[in-house]
Amino acid sequence: MSYTVDPEYLPMMGYVPRLDVSDAVSVRALVRSMGEVDPMAGVPEGVVVNRREAPAADGSDIGLVVFSPEHRRKQLLPCIAYFHGGGFVFGDASTDVRVPSALAADLGAVVVSVNYRLSPEYPFPTPFNDCFDALTWIAGDIDLGIDPARLVVAGISAGAGLAAAVALKARDIGGPAVHFQALDSPVLDDRLHTISATEYTDSPLWNRQNAIDSWRHYLGTDADVDRNQTSEYAAPSRAQDLAGLPPAYIAVSSFDPLRDEGIDYARRLTQAGVPTELHLSPGTFHGSSGVFPQTAISNRIHADYTAAIRRALDS
Numbered sequence: 001m002s003y004t005v006d007p008e009y010l011p012m013m014g015y016v017p018r019l020d021v022s023d024a025v026s027v028r029a030l031v032r033s034m035g036e037v038d039p040m041a042g043v044p045e046g047v048v049v050n051r052r053e054a055p056a057a058d059g060s061d062i063g064l065v066v067f068s069p070e071h072r073r074k075q076l077l078p079c080i081a082y083f084h085g086g087g088f089v090f091g092d093a094s095t096d097v098r099v100p101s102a103l104a105a106d107l108g109a110v111v112v113s114v115n116y117r118l119s120p121e122y123p124f125p126t127p128f129n130d131c132f133d134a135l136t137w138i139a140g141d142i143d144l145g146i147d148p149a150r151l152v153v154a155g156i157s158a159g160a161g162l163a164a165a166v167a168l169k170a171r172d173i174g175g176p177a178v179h180f181q182a183l184d185s186p187v188l189d190d191r192l193h194t195i196s197a198t199e200y201t202d203s204p205l206w207n208r209q210n211a212i213d214s215w216r217h218y219l220g221t222d223a224d225v226d227r228n229q230t231s232e233y234a235a236p237s238r239a240q241d242l243a244g245l246p247p248a249y250i251a252v253s254s255f256d257p258l259r260d261e262g263i264d265y266a267r268r269l270t271q272a273g274v275p276t277e278l279h280l281s282p283g284t285f286h287g288s289s290g291v292f293p294q295t296a297i298s299n300r301i302h303a304d305y306t307a308a309i310r311r312a313l314d315s
Contacts, residue, residue, distance in 0.1 A: 006283030085157030194260035
């Protein structure tokens with residue numbers, strides 16, 4: 001297909017990596033080779049980075065990267081539990097620092113990025129359990145100096161899907177209390193039956209086959225072929241009842257197989273009485289704001305995302 005990307009992207013499209021998620025080892029090596037520069041060099045001035053660990057229910061330790069304002073007063077700060085992207089297969093909290101560190105700087109919040117375990121070595125429910133266990137620890141840890149009444153879950157791509165999933169479970173079991181969910185290009189529906197998921201077979205960076213392989217890694221080789229039994233905590237679009245969830249901000253891109261499932265989730269949240277804001281950025285593709293962060297449209301995407309969280313924290 002022909003994709004009419006934003007004009008500012010055009011001169012740089014040759015630098016968009018070609019991801020093949022079918023081979024987890026190879027795609028991880030490719031992503032690592034792209035991030036040879038010290039990621040911490042991009043952390044804004046005035047943001048302090050610390051590493052912590054949270055206990056997982058199975059006895060493992062969950063790595064956390066904590067971004068905090070350097071000159072903080074004694075008052076409790078809002079907190080964002082952030083989940084990185086990578087199709088459940090690649091990425092980690094120690095290298096995916098641009099967005100969470102910027103959120104800490106822009107919002108004066110504590111941002112805790114969760115290094116959940118990856119698939120296929122750890123299929124569902126382990127990555128989801130890591131995220132929920134980390135959220136529970138974050139909400140109860142007094143040393144972080146956070147206000148548990150202003151706890152946000154946020155993420156991009158697979159991380160946004162995990163954020164939506166932990167919000168579902170928190171609602172179902174009565175806590176931790178999530179104030180807001182900020183979902184950027186969320187992975188939500190394993191069925192891949194929307195128009196965008198069907199048609200975008202060669203879209204930049206992320207395409208239908210990558211989405212299929214990502215779900216195969218995440219759900220495991222023993223998953224039902226038709227996936228009729230997929231848990232809503234694996235694929236939040238499977239949830240029958242969305243009432244009572246925290247208010248949401250959902251961002252989607254024009255040329256993304258995941259576009260329509262994000263739009264549909266926003267529609268269903270709204271119909272369930274959940275205050276929801278939806279942004280569709282024209283001329284963009286999955287992950288484009290991360291690949292080309294210096295462009296005007298990418299800056300607008302980040303500004304809109306940040307502003308939505310700020311409004312939620314101020315409400």
